[in-house]
Amino acid sequence: MSVIVEVRNLRFSVGGVDILKDVSFDVEEGEFVGIIGPNGAGKSTLVKILVGEIKKYTGHVRVLGRVGYLPQVQTSRRDFPMKVREFAAMGAYAKGRKISWDKVKETLEKVGLSNKSEHLIRELSPGEFQRLSLARAILAEPDVLILDEPEAGVDEMGRARFFELLDDLKKRIPHLTVLMVSHDIGMVFQSCTTVMCLNRTLHCHGPTSEIKIEDLKKIFVDFDLWIKGNRHYEIFHRK
Amino acid sequence: MGFVQDLARFEFLRISFVGGILVAVLAAIVSPFVVFRRMEFIGDGTAHATFAGLALAFLLGFDHRVVSLLTAIAFALSVSALSRRRVSENSAIGILLSFFMALGMILFSLPKRYKANVIGFLFGDILLVNKTDVWMTLFVLTFVLVFLIAFRWEIKYFLVDEEMAKFFKLKTGFVKVFILLFISLVVVTIVKVVGIVLTSAMLIIPGMVAKAFARGFSSLLLVSVVYNFVTFVLGFYLAYRFDLPPGPCIVMVSFSLFLPVLKFL
Numbered sequence: 232m233s234v235i236v237e238v239r240n241l242r243f244s245v246g247g248v249d250i251l252k253d254v255s256f257d258v259e260e261g262e263f264v265g266i267i268g269p270n271g272a273g274k275s276t277l278v279k280i281l282v283g284e285i286k287k288y289t290g291h292v293r294v295l296g297r298v299g300y301l302p303q304v305q306t307s308r309r310d311f312p313m314k315v316r317e318f319a320a321m322g323a324y325a326k327g328r329k330i331s332w333d334k335v336k337e338t339l340e341k342v343g344l345s346n347k348s349e350h351l352i353r354e355l356s357p358g359e360f361q362r363l364s365l366a367r368a369i370l371a372e373p374d375v376l377i378l379d380e381p382e383a384g385v386d387e388m389g390r391a392r393f394f395e396l397l398d399d400l401k402k403r404i405p406h407l408t409v410l411m412v413s414h415d416i417g418m419v420f421q422s423c424t425t426v427m428c429l430n431r432t433l434h435c436h437g438p439t440s441e442i443k444i445e446d447l448k449k450i451f452v453d454f455d456l457w458i459k460g461n462r463h464y465e466i467f468h469r470k
Numbered sequence: 471m472g473f474v475q476d477l478a479r480f481e482f483l484r485i486s487f488v489g490g491i492l493v494a495v496l497a498a499i500v501s502p503f504v505v506f507r508r509m510e511f512i513g514d515g516t517a518h519a520t521f522a523g524l525a526l527a528f529l530l531g532f533d534h535r536v537v538s539l540l541t542a543i544a545f546a547l548s549v550s551a552l553s554r555r556r557v558s559e560n561s562a563i564g565i566l567l568s569f570f571m572a573l574g575m576i577l578f579s580l581p582k583r584y585k586a587n588v589i590g591f592l593f594g595d596i597l598l599v600n601k602t603d604v605w606m607t608l609f610v611l612t613f614v615l616v617f618l619i620a621f622r623w624e625i626k627y628f629l630v631d632e633e634m635a636k637f638f639k640l641k642t643g644f645v646k647v648f649i650l651l652f653i654s655l656v657v658v659t660i661v662k663v664v665g666i667v668l669t670s671a672m673l674i675i676p677g678m679v680a681k682a683f684a685r686g687f688s689s690l691l692l693v694s695v696v697y698n699f700v701t702f703v704l705g706f707y708l709a710y711r712f713d714l715p716p717g718p719c720i721v722m723v724s725f726s727l728f729l730p731v732l733k734f735l
Binding site for chain 2: 306322
């Protein structure tokens with residue numbers, strides 16, 4: 232497998248305060264990377280650097296191929312009268328100012344929204360809208376898909392469905408590389424092949440099975456408290 | 471049917487009516503942009519800025535349409551420049567609006583004989599609309615329609631999600647500049663009909679109404695156009711019938727019809 236994302240000695244500061252410091256890692260084609268860390272760890276900053284939203288950093292960052300992106304904060308105006316299929320088509324249109332409606336239909340089917348393609352985007356639930364945003368990202372036919380807290384603002388059911396969808400997507404497109412920032416550590420350990428623990432600097436990075444519970448305790452202050460009430464307790468219990 | 475007969479009989483009335491309809495349609499097309507881009511204040515600010523342009527044009531004896539347009543563009547650029555210097559866009563508009571208005575008042579006060587025109591420009595005088603205005607409005611309308619058709623997807627994606635449209639490398643900067651230019655052009659053409667103070671009504675209300683009922687981009691424009699057309703014709707007729715100033719009548723009709731729409735917003 233070839234390296235598709237390469238980051239070396241990445242540093243990003245605001246007003247003399249390091250948000251990211253000495254971050255280096257490689258991501259290989261086809262990996263499903265979960266990026267976890269406490270609030271203020273610099274996860275979203277890292278994503279913004281990877282997608283090119285932040286440009287003033289030091290170090291080396293290289294993302295090969297087309298990037299698909301699902302931002303943390305939905306920037307869309309949900310009150311704009313746009314049909315679901317038109318919204319999804321933004322990704323396809325970006326490729327060459329042409330829209331293949333068959334492809335849009337097919338993708339909406341994959342994310343379970345084919346019955347809502349003629350609905351207005353304001354008529355979707357937050358979970359459905361998140362899946363629609365995923366469809367938009369997929370339609371751009373990315374090599375690397377970057378998701379920033381896709382579970383934010385989505386209820387438990389919607390969240391489970393979204394992660395199931397990602398698993399399914401990964402099975403169907405094995406060469407697709409996914410980098411996902413998430414606060415749902417349980418889901419990350421269940422779905423991702425690789426985990427990165429970030430707290431301004433990279434604390435641990437490796438295959439999910441090799442990440443130790445002690446590594447997580449180092450960056451999550453209230454980890455013990457959190458783990459007791461977590462529905463994915465057994466994943467960590469095994470560790 | 472005195473109104474229809476008078477329209478047929480008096481050319482000035484016919485020109486005002488046709489010119490007014492074209493302006494109403496033009497304003498209605500731009501209105502959804504103003505509403506969805508939350509640019510209501512900039513429309514109002516641009517209208518006030520044209521006041522300085524009008525004063526300058528009368529002072530120097532230049533065509534007031536050209537000078538007003540240049541002033542409107544200067545206003546938009548100044549807002550953009552100030553907002554890059556840690557001044558919020560709304561604050562920048564507020565500050566510059568007063569400045570341009572004050573400048574206009576000073577310029578208008580210089581040659582005593584033009585003082586009477588001030589009220590006309592503040593509240594509009596549709597009966598002063600001439601053939602050149604009609605042709606100019608028709609030209610701007612054609613230009614806007616061609617742009618809308620050619621870049622409909624870029625415009626739609628810019629309005630629904632500017633950040634992601636930018637991420638997907640769609641021409642958002644280009645669309646943004648054109649929308650600002652359109653607003654400036656439209657404001658300059660509306661000013662003569664309803665005046666500086668009342669411009670906002672023609673530029674904001676149809677977009678708000680369309681937002682409540684539209685089920686797509688085409689219907690967004692259609693609802694907006696129909697609304698402005700109906701309110702213009704009604705307002706114009708009421709002004710004729712009761713011998714009232716047309717600009718304020720159009721605004722009153724537009725506002726009255728908007729009130730029941732509030733329920734759907």
